[in-house]
Amino acid sequence: MIKIGIIGYGNLGRGVERAIKQHADMELVGIYTRRAPETVTTDGAPVFTMESLTEQKDKIDVCILCGGSATDLPIQTPEYTHLFNTVDSFDTHAKIPEHFAKVDQIAKENQTVSIISTGWDPGLFSLNRLYAQSILPNGETNTFWGKGVSQGHSDALRRIDGVADATQYTIPNAEIIEKLKAGESLTLTTRDKHFRECFVVLEEGADADTVKEEIMNMPNYFADYDTEVHFISQEELNRDHKAMPHGGTVLHTGTTHENTKQVIEYNLYLESNPEFTASVLVAYARACARLAEEKTFGAYTVLDIAPKYLSACSDAELRKELL
Template sequence: MTVKIGIMGYGNLGKGLEYAIMQNSDLELAAVFTRRDPKTVSIITQNVKVYHADDVFDFQDKIDVLILCTSSAYDLPKQTARYASAFNVVDSFDTHAKIPEHFKAVDIAAKNADKTAVIAAGWDPGMFSLNRLYAQAILPDGDSCTFWGKGISQGHSDAIRHIANVKDARQYTIPKEEALKQVRSGSFENLGIRQKHLRECFVVIDETKLCDDEKSVDILKNEIEHKIKSMPDYFDKYDTKVHFISEEDLIKKHSGMPHGGFVFHCGTTGKNRENRHIIEYSLKLDSNPEFTASILAAYARAAYRLNKDGVSGAKTVFDIAPAYIINKTGEELRSTIL
């Protein structure tokens, strides 16, 4: 059976999702929704139209799963629950500290509508979360540690772009080499957030806000830098570097969307805990949005199947069996992958 997908938001993630749908024979793009003028948005899938976001509720009987490709920081906290009142939905909400409250709000809306909502389905939270869970279940006497990067964080870059007088921005998350070496040796001691990562930001100021007064330009840059470095949940707990560059340099040097990271778990077994084991899971991504979109596509399949099974409410990757996310039967899985 074909699952009809609606895409809400057509930025980098939405475009990546369109590519992902094309690679899954059981998924079909039904419509794309945008807050821009639909006439200005071109997609590559033939015979599929682009509509304004306000029209989405007219498609309740035409879409099986609505995948939200909007801002995790500014849109999903309100949008996911709203759309879960009418659709099966999937999002990639990535503010770890706020996942519990996001889950509760979405769960109420989805249950009231008998819909299934999968939240936080990216690679972290998401795939990395599963690896942390499996490792901790297998080696309960141990410690886990996660590194992100080197790569561009879509959510953090978007958060910077929402700051007044910022025209564009890219934010790189960079693991500190000394911390990686320490963890690979089996030591997890004294590794707080600040010890593990550096956040490096490249920012383009809106030139319409600049003037010839050099002192005023410096004041504006200082204000923006302070807002970045003090932003809760994003930068305030990290060592952060901010560089102001031209739009030309940003396009030339920072147009790619690479990312990746590592999950480590070190645990012990044996009568006297004499045997040590280190689990390492890593990702190296050429395109963060395209990889994240591929995860969203897989969990859209799961949301549809779960809803057909009578399951409603909010779900995370922890709640969904692996067989639900792949386009194979149980028999095929047992004979080809198990």
């Protein structure tokens, strides 16, 4: 049995708890939270303080880190990789190389394994971009996200001073997608491909103009996009904007011999972004445990790991059933 510890218990942590129940070779040791354990209601898993985590080092094979990329994971992944094998969903694309380098050094020094930036993008979409570009080198890849709720961007909104709660939708440009699939060659900016829509509940006394300005100028999140901000009540947010749908498309258009057009397209349609992301994290926790067993210590991304490491099936079963 692969013994799992969950670090953090928001939407993603809840999704991980539920996903583990679908894997017969995994056991959930517990959930570790900054909140008072007695205030946390789970689907049956025991809850512990974050401080007690180090006392259970010998009971956990892999820690799945379920914090946000804006402020939690840059600190938590390096910190816990000192003692544990870890998996995270760090999704600030521009900072992944920096995050990887820091975690890789710590993992190698402490003989642990860390798989960073798992999920669907970065994650499954990253793999599909790699496959497409390798197969059709004479081509162009475009990634479109949504329409859906971005957990990372919503979390970044909620970290802004004066924001009580918020939800952010990423909306792809459907017209651009159809033009690309039809074979048109387009020069696209980040702003051309997506629109961002924010629904924000202000804390009492917060200045709307100040909050909006910070949102519109936030690097890596909103500064490079057309962004619309709506200030609404908590009641309205709870009623209309608490579901977690998402999805997206990796679209690679290329040519082979004598300009023959070829299109590779990969789509996800998700009713629950956190539950699906959690499912990816859990599969990579299995890979993390196997790499640790092999003593191949260090940091990894989805680009480094053979697909068979994700499966509970044997190599022979995979060759028979899937190949």
